[in-house]
Amino acid sequence: MTLEIEAKIKVDSHDAVRAKLAELGARSLGRVLESNHIFDNAERTLLAGGCGLRIRICQAQEGNAPPATLTYKGPIQPGPLKQREEIQVTLDAPEAGRALLQRVGFVEVLRFEKRRESWRLQDCQVELDEVPYLGCYVEIEGPDEQSVRRVQEALGLAGQDTIRRSYIALLVEYCEQRRLPADAIMFAPLCE
Numbered sequence: 001m002t003l004e005i006e007a008k009i010k011v012d013s014h015d016a017v018r019a020k021l022a023e024l025g026a027r028s029l030g031r032v033l034e035s036n037h038i039f040d041n042a043e044r045t046l047l048a049g050g051c052g053l054r055i056r057i058c059q060a061q062e063g064n065a066p067p068a069t070l071t072y073k074g075p076i077q078p079g080p081l082k083q084r085e086e087i088q089v090t091l092d093a094p095e096a097g098r099a100l101l102q103r104v105g106f107v108e109v110l111r112f113e114k115r116r117e118s119w120r121l122q123d124c125q126v127e128l129d130e131v132p133y134l135g136c137y138v139e140i141e142g143p144d145e146q147s148v149r150r151v152q153e154a155l156g157l158a159g160q161d162t163i164r165r166s167y168i169a170l171l172v173e174y175c176e177q178r179r180l181p182a183d184a185i186m187f188a189p190l191c192e
Helices: 015-023 094-103 145-154 167-178
Strands: 002-011 027-040 052-062 068-073 082-091 107-121 124-131 135-141
Touching: 002 145, 015 107, 015 124, 052 094, 068 094, 082 094, 094 107, 107 167, 124 145, 124 167, 135 145
Parallel strands: none
Antiparallel strands: 002 082, 002 135, 027 052, 027 107, 052 068, 068 082, 107 124, 124 135
C-alpha cells in the first residue's frame, strides 16, 4: 500500500513544460496510449465514495509500454495536493483480470483513453497527459509534498492552480453537462 501524492495542473499545451524538462536534464521515459477500464459494483458505491478500481493497458507510442496494472484508489484525503491510498499490482493477462473482476460482481462502468508522455525529474514522475474533451494536463507525482512542490516550481508551474479531482470525475461531469454518453471516451481515429 502506498500513498499517491500529486499535483495536477491544466495547461494549454505541453510544449513549454517539455522544453523545461529537457533543459533541466529530466529523463524521458516514453509515450503511450492508455486504455483505462473503470470498474464498480452495480450500486456504484466505489465511485460514489470517491474510490476507484481500474485496469490500465498501455500501447507504446515511443519507447516501451509499462505492463498492464490493476489499481485500487482510495478517497482523496484533505490537503493542498491530491493524496490518496493506492494499491497496484501488475497484470500479465489484463483480459483475465477483467474477467475475474466481472465474475466477482464488478462491472465496467467507464473506459477512457489518455495519451501520456512520462518523464523523471529529481525524485518525481512528471506526466504530460492529454485526455479527450478535457485537453492537456501535467501531473507531478512524488514521495512527499515538498518534492512535488519543488518540481512544480522548477517547471515554472508554481503559480498555477492544482486540480484535486480525478480525470474520471472531470470526464463524467463534462459528459453530463453536454448530455454525452460517458461509458467510452476515446480519441478520434487519426487520419491516414
